[in-house]
Amino acid sequence: MGALQSLPGKPEYVDLAEKTGFSFEQIGILHNRFKQLSHNEETLLRDHFNDIPDLACNPIRLQIIEAFFDRRNFRQNGEGTVEEIGFKEFLVVMSHFKPPSLHMTQEQRESIRRDKLRFLFNMHDADNDGTITLEEYRHVVEELLSFSEALEKDTAKSIADAAMLEVASISMGHMEPDEFYEGITFEHFLKLLNGFEIESKMNIRFLNMDTTTLCK
């Protein structure tokens, strides 16, 4: 089965396992998937993602794909986007979806929470100015609703406006009529989704069994 591929001797796996927290089997499986997606090349391009048929019916497909090419998610404090990624970056992005392990201290949990929420924030904040402006938020809602037909565009706008207003109220409290709320900063974002328990929800079950043969 897949166990044979996870030769503990592979040095790069050791390094990756340390960095991302995946086990050797999981890294092996993801490597297989990477090779499958990239048609055995070294790097992945955006077009490779576009080829995944299941992804086609996902309304936020573009944002997801962008997230893989966003340097802010590579945990190296980089900025901007890249055109192609290697397996290491692929794995680092995937590691954002690892569930927290059972025995963790409160600080570790907190840091994992921040990590995941940072990922979400980066997805919303497309122009990387550190805030999610009203336009960006509207874009998010529009994308979410993009696959439903009989939609008035303005509904999406008002929903986004409502949400923005709520964030502003929660974060800012009192504002004078002529003050202007620039956008949702990361701190406000944290405060907003405080009760959301993201560390329990934003997780993928990374299997230890090779399933690449089962799906395209």
Next chain:
Amino acid sequence: KSALLRCAPRWSSFLPLTGLMCVLLLVFVSVASASRDVVSENNETWRGPAGETRGDSHNQTNSTAHKKAFPVLSFNYEHVRKPFEISLWILLALLMKLGFHIIPGVQNIVPESCLLIGVGLLVGGIIKAIGEEAPVLDTKLFFLYLLPPIILDAGYFLPIRPFTENMGTILVFAVVGTLWNTFFIGGMIYGVCRIEGGQLASVDPLSCLLFGTIVSAVDPVAVLAVFEEIHINELLHILVFGESLLNDAVTVVLYHLFEEFTHAGTVTVVDAILGVVCFFVVSLGGILVGAIYGILGAFTSRFTSHTRVIEPLFVFLYSYMAYLSAEVFHLSGIMSLIACGVVMRPYVEANVSHKSYTTIKYFLKMWSSVSETLIFIFLGVSTVAGPHAWNWTFVIVTVVLCLVSRVLGVIGLTYIINKFRIVKLTKKDQFIVAYGGLRGAIAFSLGFLLTNSEMKNMFLTAIITVIFFTVIVQGMTIRPLVDLLAVKKKKESKRSINEEIHTQFLDHLLTGIEDICGHYGHHHWKDKLNRFNKAYVKKWLIAGERSTEPQLISFYNKMEMKQAMMLVESGSTAQLPTIVSSVSMQNIKPRGPARQRAIPSISKSREQEIRKILRANLQKTRQRLRSYSRHDLMIDPFEDNVSEVRFRRQRVEMERRMSHYLTVPANRQETPPVRKVCFESEHKVYTYDDSKSPRGWTAEPDPSPPDAVSLLNESSQRANQSSEHRAKHNDELRAKVPDEKEEQDQLKLSRCLSDPGPNKEEDLS
């Protein structure tokens, strides 16, 4: 009475309450004893026709004997005896429940279920002391009338998301856990009986297993009753509660299995295999029956737009039919009921009117509350009434074994389950799950159904003891334990639009990541199901335009509706909610050029509905003001104008509040821009035309030009006097406003509901 007098100096207010309760108890008891006579008579022979003929002959003899005067006032109790008794029982039970909530302090220590059992015990004791025979919890009554409302209430309002997310865990606990409990308790009891000898020696293994089945199932009624009050976090609540619902299939199968076997005498391997097959048939069959009725109910609700009044009845009747149909085939009625409620709910809620939705909710809550109360009281009464065979060893061993097996089962299963869960169950969670396994009335009723009379009494005694122990001891101590262990409690906050957006976003994100990873996991299948639902099922089962409404929009609309209702209800004289923030729309809108913006955000029919609600309320407010204006402290000598003024003030208040979005509290400040927006844009109300007007509306059947002109005057007038509403003195201006402006006010209000538009100070200044 002397005890009461002694207490009097300490709690002077306590005395009348206790006195009242005693009076109620006495009435209760006398009725119970009287009804017992009737019921026992009816049970023995059906004397109906005989009784009537006796009455007739009596009358005849009277008339033949001597001519009586025409009776002006006569007493004929027999005529209404049965319904009268039943109603009185229910009424008194509910008065008891009321009494508990009035007496201060008791509520926090003792859960309601314990109190009700206590009352039942008391009543039963008194009845027995009088010498009458107390009524027993009739099994048919319980399973056909008392249990379904509770289960339907639970199933209809089952939180689907946590339930499906934890479905694997719940199933493992329900099926494997109950099996383990049954065999462990049954086996150990048999062993103990063998060792003990004496009276217990005659117990055979199958009876023990049967007993184990009855006593090991976690009871949904008891769990609901206790967990409702401790507000534990969602995960634990759904684990214990889900388990109590789903183990019904196991219980049904095992019960019938063992009962058949005790009659048959021998067990073969074939029988065992058939038992397993039977389990699948019972559970899946029950779910299927429920789902069919659920779809029928949803389909029916699609056409009820013209007969709104009977909509709730469809929900209740289809669900009850699902339960009864499942019971006909000995399938699991509980699972059928749950499946029906779960399947029906999303479609019915999209179809029915808001009032019907409220009706359904309140009727379900009401019936389940009554049922629960009656069940617990009857449990207490039956305890005193029933024949008992107390055997110290048996009872003690049973109680201990129940606890031990539950704890072992939970620990063992969690060890296995945690290998497959993403969010593992901690030790605290395990403790609560184990401790929350309460037994209740279902166990009692099943025990009552036992036919083997020699062991029956002993079993019943043990069952009752277990029920009492779990409900009273565990029920009372679970709350302090939850506090002691600092178990996470339920989040109090209501769903906000941001959380909804992010829930959806996360769903799609995780589905996408799963697709990229190449796993066909949990999210993938959920997404497929949602798409199937949207593409095919919704078109069939939801009427009109709502069938294509995405979930986010329906959530948004629902919240708008709720906000409107809340405003309407709290509207005129109630205190405003504490205003937290003063942020309003203009704070977040970019100060760019006035781009073309369309305001409307909710569909026409919804807007109609909201407008109707607002109009109705404003009219009511007006009427109320007219009649209550004397109570208004801020009195102005001219009554008419006072009401007018108050009305204005309130309407402005409402407008202001509605000029914000749903979850956001209203802007306290008298921000002129906000109000001006509402007023000013009125004259642009006709057509939705992007190119011409900077702020267009959707086309609406709207007031004709002459009105618009006067509106314009009016709005400019009001814009000038925007800050004046606080003064409440400019009567003549207010009084001038004609009544039909109400119409436009409501239109404005409903506009303002969604978006008051961009800041317009620069336009007006």
